Amino acid sequence: MLVSEGISIRNDYGYEIIGRLRDRILLFRDKYDEFEVQAFDSQMRLSWTREIDDLQQRGVQILSVISGKNDFSIIHKVRRRSRVVLRAHKYDPGANLIDSMVIKDYGERIFNPPALDVVRSEDKNCFVVFNSTERNKLELTCIKLDKMQVLWDKTVTMEDDFYDSNMKAMALSNAGEFFVISEKNNRRSKIEEHEYMVLGITASGDHLTQVPLPEFLTRDARFTYDNQHHRLVAAGLYSDKNRDRANGVFFLKMDAGGTAAVSYEPFDDKFISVLKRKDVEDDTKGISDAEVKQLILRQDGGVLLVAERHHEIQRGTSAGRGFWREGLRMIVDFYYDDLFVIAIEPTGQTQWKTVLHKKQYSQDDEGTFSSFFLLRNTDRLRFLFNDEIKYENTCSEYIISPLGDFDRNSLINTVGQNMRLRFRDALQISSAECIVPSEFRNKLKLVLLRF
Secondary structure, X not given: OEEOOOEEOOOOOEEEEEEEEOOEEEEEEEOOOOEEEEEEOOOOOEEEEEEOHHHOOOOEEEEEEEEOOOOEEEEEEEEEOOEEEEEEEEEOOOOOEEEEEEEEEEEEOOOOOXXXXXXXXXXXXXXXXXXXXXXXXXXXXXXXXXXXXXEEEEEEEOOHHHHHOOEEEEEEOOOOOEEEEEEXXXXXXXXXXXXXXXXXXXXXXXXXXXXXXXXXXXXXEEEEEEOOOOEEEEEEEEXXXXXXXXXXXXXXXXXXXXXXXXXXXXXXXXXXXXXXXXXXXXXXXXXXXXXXXXXXXXXXXXXXXXXXXXXXXXEEEEOOOOOOHHHEEEEEEEEEEEXXXXXXXXXXXXXXXXXXXXXXEEEOOOOOOOOOEEEEOOOOEEEEEEOOOOOOOEEEEEEEOOOOOEEEEEEEEOOOOOOOEOHHHOEEEEOOEEEEEEEEOOEEEEEEEEO
């Protein structure tokens, strides 16, 4: 473990770890009206700080900082009065500007300014900027970063039922194929009409695919694009009756022609017994508070589904004299508990299931220091997390083999080190290294973990 010196972030709007370029680890800092990049050497000592002069202007909002092999790009929008322009600037490892482009000029929109967000591909070279301000309409722009080229720019008008059914996910391939996924009739009274609607958008045209799901309700799911097998993949948790509780896992794959295959499998009593730490026979209640956090693609076309049990409780307390309304303050408790990992074969059958016990509780912190980070080694997976959410604690890891076997190890003791690790915001920079930000009393430290 290597730890940098503390950096004051009291007045910062935000920061983002860019990653390692050449022999330096770069950190981007957003200070409202000024921006800078800091570089750290292999021992996490600060090497240099450089201001990004071409962004030194008001009305700039950073959308994304994307790292490439030998450069990094900053996607941002510039607002001048009522006019919004989307731009991309590319920088070398020394934070020198090497290329820039205007991606799109949204013109003057006084009453309906664009609200922009970014979806990135697996290789981070392709991304889509979308504007969803207007009802039933999506403005989409797809860009290739290595060529600084706009692949396509479209405005897609959607039907009312597609929009009203709530968009569930978006996915982007490395080649620029974009998918918007919506769900319809996800309730018990209309389960026969339950379906996913997948809108595929490419430079050549758009197509809508309906995937019927009449056998179950969905509790939670995640979509991604499998670039190796050229298909859209989804996996998630399904419910038989009550959407608040998961009764099993499902797997969906859709090829380029729009042909979809769906399979599902219920949880067995042994798995639920291990998760709940008590004997369960013929369990029909299922698993509550479970959320799909990640999908990990396998080489054979299957996936690993990573889920976490998470819930929040809001309660009131008197913050003044008596219990008057103006003295009432809402307190939010955050619970991030057990993880479970399910390996799903390309056929949709479950190969193995593993439960990783943990218990994290925090209050009024948005769960910043809770949850976990997944480090992918060549032959195993490492789940890194804080044992407890407090100023001095221990950090642990679960190591999972390809067959689902696991070990739990203690990693770090932060007593007396003035560190609070934000594992959920860590960044993997090699097969055996990751950078974890630590925030303690308005001081940021970068922690390099090398395995």
